[in-house]
Amino acid sequence: MRSKGVFLVVLLSALTAYYVYLPIPNNIEERWKLMLTDSIFRSLSHLAELTEQLGLLDYMRVMMFITFAERVVPVSDDRVQVVDESFEGVEVIVYQPAQIEDTELKRAIIYLHGGGWCLGSSRMSPYDLLARHMVTELNAVIVSVEYRLAPAYHFPIPFEDVYRVVKYFLHVDVLRNYHINPERIAVSGDSAGGNLAAAVAQQLQQDSRNNVHLKVQALIYPVLQALDLNTPSYQQNQHMPILTRTLMIRFWSEYFTSDKSFFRAMMTNTHNNLESAALLKFVNWSSYLPDSYRRSYNYSAPPVAIGNNPVHSFASYSWLADPRASPLLVPDKTLRLLPKTYVLTCEYDVLRDDGLMYVMRLRNAGVDVTHEHYPGGFHGALMFTVWPTDFEIGRKMIDNYVTWLKLNL
Ligand SMILES: *[C@@H]1O[C@H](CO)[C@@H](O)[C@H](O)[C@H]1NC(C)=O
Ligand SMILES: *[C@@H]1O[C@H](CO)[C@@H](O)[C@H](O)[C@H]1NC(C)=O
Numbered sequence: 504m505r506s507k508g509v510f511l512v513v514l515l516s517a518l519t520a521y522y523v524y525l526p527i528p529n530n531i532e533e534r535w536k537l538m539l540t541d542s543i544f545r546s547l548s549h550l551a552e553l554t555e556q557l558g559l560l561d562y563m564r565v566m567m568f569i570t571f572a573e574r575v576v577p578v579s580d581d582r583v584q585v586v587d588e589s590f591e592g593v594e595v596i597v598y599q600p601a602q603i604e605d606t607e608l609k610r611a612i613i614y615l616h617g618g619g620w621c622l623g624s625s626r627m628s629p630y631d632l633l634a635r636h637m638v639t640e641l642n643a644v645i646v647s648v649e650y651r652l653a654p655a656y657h658f659p660i661p662f663e664d665v666y667r668v669v670k671y672f673l674h675v676d677v678l679r680n681y682h683i684n685p686e687r688i689a690v691s692g693d694s695a696g697g698n699l700a701a702a703v704a705q706q707l708q709q710d711s712r713n714n715v716h717l718k719v720q721a722l723i724y725p726v727l728q729a730l731d732l733n734t735p736s737y738q739q740n741q742h743m744p745i746l747t748r749t750l751m752i753r754f755w756s757e758y759f760t761s762d763k764s765f766f767r768a769m770m771t772n773t774h775n776n777l778e779s780a781a782l783l784k785f786v787n788w789s790s791y792l793p794d795s796y797r798r799s800y801n802y803s804a805p806p807v808a809i810g811n812n813p814v815h816s817f818a819s820y821s822w823l824a825d826p827r828a829s830p831l832l833v834p835d836k837t838l839r840l841l842p843k844t845y846v847l848t849c850e851y852d853v854l855r856d857d858g859l860m861y862v863m864r865l866r867n868a869g870v871d872v873t874h875e876h877y878p879g880g881f882h883g884a885l886m887f888t889v890w891p892t893d894f895e896i897g898r899k900m901i902d903n904y905v906t907w908l909k910l911n912l
Pocket of ligand 2: 799800801
């Protein structure tokens with residue numbers, strides 16, 4: 504009886520998710536396909552909320568279904584050799600050209616998958632396909648990092664896993680083993696992977712013991728700051744397909760803590776503490792967004808959570824001000840050390856303004872930045888290259904991204 508009831512609620516929420524959608528903007532291509540894809544995401548998200556409320560399964564455990572549904576076993580073929588490795592105890596998949604031509608040293612890309620630090624895997628078919636494509640197009644070695652995920656492993660563990668891999672891989676001996684040219688190494692990732700890539704690039708350039716430098720960083724619709732969750736793009740796109748504002752805030756709060764009051768504070772943008780508030784100037788969108796994006800919004804600095812409820816002042820949450828979580832929070836002198844940068848942003852993405860602000864701040868600091876903006880783009884599009892959820896725009900993004908790497912790495 505009870506399971507029937509649960510089933511009914513699930514069915515109803517699926518139907519609601521399907522019918523109660525916000526109109527998808529006209530300039531998004533393949534709108535019906537996106538609506539259907541999104542309705543699957545929404546239904547799963549509703550189911551996850553329900554199971555969490557009933558105390559059956561945590562939200563992210565249910566959402567992990569997306570990761571499992573697309574899981575593959577990456578194997579070698581006649582063009583690409585695939586090996587599971589462990590670098591300093593962290594799982595990685597190494598993709599390299601099957602034909603070893605010792606004469607030419609290869610490029611290398613350390614790739615970090617997306618999924619809000621809570622979901623995703625380098626073993627999902629879109630990432631597997633992307634890595635293979637990069638191997639053959641770029642004659643490159645791809646190291647796809649299977650970093651540990653929140654909420655089981657909160658910040659900074661996912662970041663530290665990635666950083667350990669990068670430091671290990673950049674040893675001269677390791678690079679020689681893989682026939683890699685130390686002057687042609689990139690770090691790259693999408694979404695939360697773009698966050699990790701940006702954070703790693705910053706930490707690496709500041710590390711005096713490091714003597715191999717990155718040639719480029721390539722950030723695909725990256726997450727770059729947790730301080731202001733009411734930027735114009737968060738407001739404009741709060742109900743957009745694939746990544747709603749609520750889901751992004753779930754990811755942020757789960758990355759940091761299991762304290763649900765922090766999630767609720769983030770939802771109202773009242774989560775800053777004194778330490779993070781002092782850094783709000785680095786994410787001030789009234790200074791760092793192009794006029795066309797800020798014109799129709801009024802800026803007000805997020806308030807600091809003090810006073811009324813000292814228990815929830817989050818004063819001890821020092822990770823809120825940590826640039827390894829929010830790479831936008833560094834001063835210009837740190838940005839100046841960064842390599843040539845590629846940033847991809849999408850118009851219909853809550854994270855659009857994180858990317859736009861980073862572009863502006865990096866350029867102000869004198870870094871060479873290529874910015875590709877997709878006016879009809881939505882978050883996660885790069886992942887949608889596999890039937891039946893394949894989108895033309897995802898293929899276009901991959902083509903442009905790989906072309907940029909070909910010319911700049
Ligand atoms: C943000 O920038 C505006 C000017 O563009 C300024 O008036 C405001 O004080 C700044 N706020 C913060 C928190 O930096
Ligand atoms: C911004 O402020 C102006 C003047 O107070 C007001 O007329 C306008 O409606 C506000 N816009 C938004 C998006 O809140």
